Amino acid sequence: MSELPPTPPPAAPAAPPAAPAAPPAKTVDDIKRDPIVASAVARVNDAILDAKEFAGEITLFADRDRIVEVCRAFKDDGFVYLVDLAGVDYSKFPNHSGLRFSVAYMLYSFQKNARVRLRVWTDADTPVPSVTGVWKTANWHERETFDMLGIQFSGHPNLERILMWEGFNGHPLRKDFPIRGIDTGARIYPEVFPEGGGPKAGSTGKPANDVNVYKGEWKKYGTWPAAQIGGAPKPAVAAAPKPAPKPVAAAPAVEEGE
Amino acid sequence: MFDVHEMEVNFGPQHPSTHGVLRVLLKIDGERIIEAKPIIGYLHRGTEKLFEHMAYPQCIPHTDRMDYVASATNNLGFVEAVEKILGVTKLIPRRAQILRVILSELQRISSHLLWLATHAIDIGAMTPFFYCFREREQILDLFEAYCGARLTLNCMRIGGMPEDAPHGWLDEIEAFCAKFDAAVDEYESLLTTNRIWKRRTVGIGVLSPEDAIEWGITGPPLRGSGVEWDLRRAQPYECYPELEFDIPIGRNGDTYDRYLCRMAEMRQSNRILKQCIPLIKQTTPGDLKAKISKVIRPPEGEVYHSIEAPKGELGYYIVSDGKTQNAYRCHVRPPSFVNLQALPMLAKGHLVSDLVALIGTIDIVLGEVDR
Amino acid sequence: MQVEYAKAKWSEKFLVLDLLEGLKTTLRELFKPKVTIRYPEERMEPADRFRGMFKFSYDRCIACKLCAVACPIDIIYIDVHDEIIQEGEKKKKVKVLDRYDIDVKRCMFCSLCEEACPTKPKSIWLTTKTYELATYDRNDLYFNMQELEYWDDRPKFTGLPEDDDVKRIKGQKQIAGGTE
Numbered sequence: 144m145s146e147l148p149p150t151p152p153p154a155a156p157a158a159p160p161a162a163p164a165a166p167p168a169k170t171v172d173d174i175k176r177d178p179i180v181a182s183a184v185a186r187v188n189d190a191i192l193d194a195k196e197f198a199g200e201i202t203l204f205a206d207r208d209r210i211v212e213v214c215r216a217f218k219d220d221g222f223v224y225l226v227d228l229a230g231v232d233y234s235k236f237p238n239h240s241g242l243r244f245s246v247a248y249m250l251y252s253f254q255k256n257a258r259v260r261l262r263v264w265t266d267a268d269t270p271v272p273s274v275t276g277v278w279k280t281a282n283w284h285e286r287e288t289f290d291m292l293g294i295q296f297s298g299h300p301n302l303e304r305i306l307m308w309e310g311f312n313g314h315p316l317r318k319d320f321p322i323r324g325i326d327t328g329a330r331i332y333p334e335v336f337p338e339g340g341g342p343k344a345g346s347t348g349k350p351a352n353d354v355n356v357y358k359g360e361w362k363k364y365g366t367w368p369a370a371q372i373g374g375a376p377k378p379a380v381a382a383a384p385k386p387a388p389k390p391v392a393a394a395p396a397v398e399e400g401e
Numbered sequence: 402m403f404d405v406h407e408m409e410v411n412f413g414p415q416h417p418s419t420h421g422v423l424r425v426l427l428k429i430d431g432e433r434i435i436e437a438k439p440i441i442g443y444l445h446r447g448t449e450k451l452f453e454h455m456a457y458p459q460c461i462p463h464t465d466r467m468d469y470v471a472s473a474t475n476n477l478g479f480v481e482a483v484e485k486i487l488g489v490t491k492l493i494p495r496r497a498q499i500l501r502v503i504l505s506e507l508q509r510i511s512s513h514l515l516w517l518a519t520h521a522i523d524i525g526a527m528t529p530f531f532y533c534f535r536e537r538e539q540i541l542d543l544f545e546a547y548c549g550a551r552l553t554l555n556c557m558r559i560g561g562m563p564e565d566a567p568h569g570w571l572d573e574i575e576a577f578c579a580k581f582d583a584a585v586d587e588y589e590s591l592l593t594t595n596r597i598w599k600r601r602t603v604g605i606g607v608l609s610p611e612d613a614i615e616w617g618i619t620g621p622p623l624r625g626s627g628v629e630w631d632l633r634r635a636q637p638y639e640c641y642p643e644l645e646f647d648i649p650i651g652r653n654g655d656t657y658d659r660y661l662c663r664m665a666e667m668r669q670s671n672r673i674l675k676q677c678i679p680l681i682k683q684t685t686p687g688d689l690k691a692k693i694s695k696v697i698r699p700p701e702g703e704v705y706h707s708i709e710a711p712k713g714e715l716g717y718y719i720v721s722d723g724k725t726q727n728a729y730r731c732h733v734r735p736p737s738f739v740n741l742q743a744l745p746m747l748a749k750g751h752l753v754s755d756l757v758a759l760i761g762t763i764d765i766v767l768g769e770v771d772r
Numbered sequence: 773m774q775v776e777y778a779k780a781k782w783s784e785k786f787l788v789l790d791l792l793e794g795l796k797t798t799l800r801e802l803f804k805p806k807v808t809i810r811y812p813e814e815r816m817e818p819a820d821r822f823r824g825m826f827k828f829s830y831d832r833c834i835a836c837k838l839c840a841v842a843c844p845i846d847i848i849y850i851d852v853h854d855e856i857i858q859e860g861e862k863k864k865k866v867k868v869l870d871r872y873d874i875d876v877k878r879c880m881f882c883s884l885c886e887e888a889c890p891t892k893p894k895s896i897w898l899t900t901k902t903y904e905l906a907t908y909d910r911n912d913l914y915f916n917m918q919e920l921e922y923w924d925d926r927p928k929f930t931g932l933p934e935d936d937d938v939k940r941i942k943g944q945k946q947i948a949g950g951t952e
Contacts, residue, residue: 197702198485223614227705229718229732236722236729247718249705249734253614256635260705280617283742291449306442306771315450322454459844462882528798535807542819549823549899555882563887567821590797594778594790647773661775 174201179257183220187213200260202247207263207271214248214261214277222250222259225274228284230292235318242266244294248274270295273302291316407435414443418523418757421767425744425756434756437748439741444771452731457483457559457697460731465553467733468769470515473508473544474710476557477501479731481638482706482717483559486699492691496684497561498639503574503677504547504556505639505708506670510581511540512711513667517588520660520761524601529588536584539577546570559697561690566681575678581671589664602656606747606759609654616746617739620713622763625662626654632709640680646673656762663764698726705734712736712764733772737765818901823881825902826874826915827923833895835867842888847875869917876905877913 174194175184180201184191190213193204205213227249233239242264251258265271273296274281285296286305293314296302313320412425419425422443428436448467452460464479465472484490518533541551546567548556556563592598608618610626623630631648633641649665651658701723707716713736720730740763747763748756784790809816818824840848851871856863883898900923907913915923 198488198704200704202703225617226707226714227716227718227732227734229730229734231720231730231732237724247703249716249718253630258705260703278617279615280739280742283738287738304442306445308442315447320450322450455844459842459884462844462880462884528794532801538807545822546819547821549819549821549883550881553880553882555884564821567819587797591794594780594784595794596780596785596790649773649775651775658775661777665773665775 175203177201179252179255180259183217183222183259186216186220200258202260202262204262204264207265207269210261210263211272211274211277214274217250217259217261218277221252221254223253224251225249225278225280225284226251226258228274228281228288230288230294230316232292232316232318244292246271246288246294265294267293268295270297272297273299275299290314293317406430412437412753412756419760419767420519420765421770423741423760423765423767423770425760427753427756429753432752432754434748434751434753437745437756439744441738441741441767441770444767446772448772449730449732452728454727456726457699457728460728461557461559462553462555464733465555466768467735467772468710468712468715468737468766469552470766471508471512471711472552472554473504473556474708474715476554477505477639478706478708478710478715478717480557480559481708482704482719483697483699485706486702486704486719486721487559487693487697489560489691489693492693493561493639494684494688494691495640496565496681496686497689497691499677499681499684500562500566500689501557502639502641502644503674503681504544504554506673506677507540507543507574508554509670509711510667510674511537513663513670514540516663516711516761516764517660520758520764521592523757523761524598526592526595526598529591532584532587532591536581543570543573543577546573558690560693563689565686565689571678571682574674578671578674578678582668585664585667585671593661593664599657601755601758602660602762604653605656605751605755606762607653607655608743608747612743612746613654616743618713618743620709620711620736620740620764621659621662621666622713622740622743624649625651625659627652632707632714636707638708640677643680644673644676646670656758659762696726699723707734710736712766712769713740735769735772737763737767737769741765741770818903821899822901822903823883823898824900825898825905825923826876827897827900828872828917829895830869830872830917832891832893833869833872834891835869836890838888838890839885839896842884844882844884845878845880847878848885849873849875872917874915875913876915877910 171194174196175181175188175191177196180203184203187205187209190206190209191203192206195202195204225248227247229247229249231245231247232243233241233245234243243266244264246263246265248261249258250261263271271294273285275285276298282300283305285299286302288294289296289299289302290304290306291314307315407428407430410427410429412419412427414422414424416423424440424443426438426440427434446466448463451463455463461476461479464475468475481490484493514533514537518530518537521527521529521533544554544556545551547570548554548563550556608622608626610623610628613623613626613628618626619630627650629648629650632638633646634648646669647665649662649669651662699721701721703718703720705716705718707714709715714734715736716734718730718732718734719728722729744759744763747759751759780790835850835852837850837852840846840850849871850869852867852869854865855868856865858864881898886894886897889896905913
């Protein structure tokens with residue numbers, strides 16, 4: 144082979160070739176002036192406290208006490224369709240210092256074929272004014288947000304639990320609600336679950352004992368009473384002979400095959 | 402002249418016509434319904450809480466189980482929402498996009514077939530049940546050949562598809578499409594001009610377009626009321642912009658119109674499938690995954706993405722905290738949950754047997770309503 | 773696209789032709805071949821990619837635990853310890869698999885574990901085409917390493933037709949042939 148072409152001199156750190164410059168970050172006012180939301184924002188400008196844009200979607204943060212007025216302004220402007228109403232618990236969010244909960248309203252306008260999101264901040268004790276007067280569909284969404292997160296909505300015609308049963312003590316989607324459920328009582332299988340642990344959860348609100356049913360920890364309390372399920376009670380599960388016993392001595396013959 | 406003797410009756414959670422565990426508390430006067438109050442939550446499994454504890458790719462099998470009748474579209478909605486928050490929507494290879502559309506449309510046909518079967522049998526027509534399930538078996542066999550499962554498919558991944566179409570699969574779809582129009586004609590011959598069917602469905606549950614928008618109804622109930630809106634046209638995703646299909650709309654907003662809309666939608670889905678097969682044959686086989694990292698850790702932010710599921714607009718609101726591999730909050734906007742809100746308004750003044758027709762025409766799946 | 777409303781003619785209404793059309797369809801179906809399969813004497817043969825019961829291969833497994841991490845329900849329990857073996861002159865550190873248990877009663881057969889497995893061919897895979905997993909006792913569904921590998925040797929239920937008598941029907945036949 145002929146000699147290699149001369150190595151180029153060490154290049155000075157050159158500007159990246161034709162890389163598009165990152166667009167300057169939009170300010171809150173820029174987003175408020177976006178044609179999708181401009182006319183709606185113009186009616187209630189002082190109630191919109193903040194704005195963000197991410198992944199092509201506009202989020203406007205509104206004042207909690209004036210949310211009904213803001214929603215009505217948006218509805219009159221063409222956002223006739225409330226797509227979704229979701230609550231989020233920010234207590235475990237890194238670097239979050241504001242109020243604990245946020246309620247997000249997803250709106251859609253048929254004429255503009257555009258979506259916008261409104262958000263309000265609240266905490267566990269302060270109710271958010273209900274928007275069922277503006278869009279009837281908010282009824283069940285707000286009930287679900289109340290049920291799952293405990294956010295109160297004032298002025299709602301019928302604020303009661305919808306997915307959990309009435310009398311349930313707790314709000315499941317809060318970050319301090321344990322994923323394995325809360326107790327109540329080992330009334331079904333007392334010989335398997337200790338007091339405080341068990342599948343029937345909710346009424347007393349006490350935390351369950353540390354029985355992680357999903358990881359098979361129920362086994363330390365004994366096996367399911369076979370007589371109740373069907374079939375003769377089986378003897379304790381015999382340890383099956385393992386191919387690679389623990390002591391190092393006999394191992395190499397098997398591992399070498401890897 | 403006569404007293405109104407109101408009776409409160411439980412149209413209980415265990416009932417063959419409620420399509421799952423739906424309880425409707427009825428106040429009736431004889432057979433007329435004065436008030437119907439749906440009570441849900443019997444199938445609540447805490448899916449949204451589970452999403453917060455699992456990495457994004459692990460959530461996909463759980464999304465299958467929400468609307469268990471149409472699981473490919475559930476997968477698609479979630480996967481697209483995560484891709485939107487990652488910003489990689491444009492990087493999905495074309496073959497993967499067309500394959501996603503093929504699976505979604507097959508799923509749409511299969512969901513509508515199940516709807517027709519159960520709706521007809523609730524009203525009393527037992528024959529369409531068998532015919533619809535015969536066609537549905539063929540679709541489920543196609544799904545099984547592709548991803549290995551018939552009902553809870555788990556067939557989409559973030560960034561593309563898990564595997565390529567097996568050999569001969571596309572020809573089998575073509576054979577199915579060629580025969581499917583005749584099958585829809587067969588169902589229509591049993592029901593569409595049938596006077597008994599018309600008496601049971603015309604004029605029942607009239608939903609005006611203003612009410613539909615007010616109550617947030619989407620999908621075939623909205624289109625049956627005359628509002629021409631379909632997310633595949635309004636905010637297209639995947640490769641829908643290049644496909645030709647019509648959006649059937651009704652005029653009166655009653656049960657018969659919703660029935661006609663869904664039958665027409667089955668034919669349109671068939672039309673879409675016939676267009677997709679030659680398109681996918683032109684792409685290079687094997688090119689199915691976008692070049693994204695295996696560990697999905699989206700930046701901090703929130704996104705709402707929705708698609709047109711067979712039952713309406715299925716949306717996912719994902720809040721990501723930028724640090725962990727789990728979603729910080731993943732809220733699902735189920736179409737059946739929102740459509741079911743209209744039941745009390747629709748059922749007022751009708752008979753109890755019309756309530757059965759109404760539950761069927763709104764097309765709910767309790768797995769989605771309760772999550 | 774407006775849906776079409778079929779206009780019924782007076783003659784059709786009088787002669788009950790709409791109901792007769794439905795009866796004509798069902799009469800035609802009466803003479804077509806039936807599509808039902810008589811289980812358990814005839815069984816459907818699942819597709820090649822069917823997600824059935826697991827099979828595990830101890831020899832191929834490198835004890836990387838990726839399958840346990842990928843499982844959405846955390847039902848794969850793996851215990852591993854390191855050992856140093858002498859290979860000629862070099863000392864090599866290998867991982868020894870002590871325990872590889874799968875709690876199949878909670879499994880949803882999503883095959884994310886199979887996708888995560890990095891060995892080629894895979895050490896845990898799901899396409900054994902078996903979907904008949906019912907047992908009389910819950911504990912039988914907690915499979916440890918042996919049982920996963922030598923699963924074909926498990927005791928079978930009595931009373932079902934012998935394997936030779938079972939007619940396996942290929943699912944794919946239903947698709948192209950249909951009911952015509």
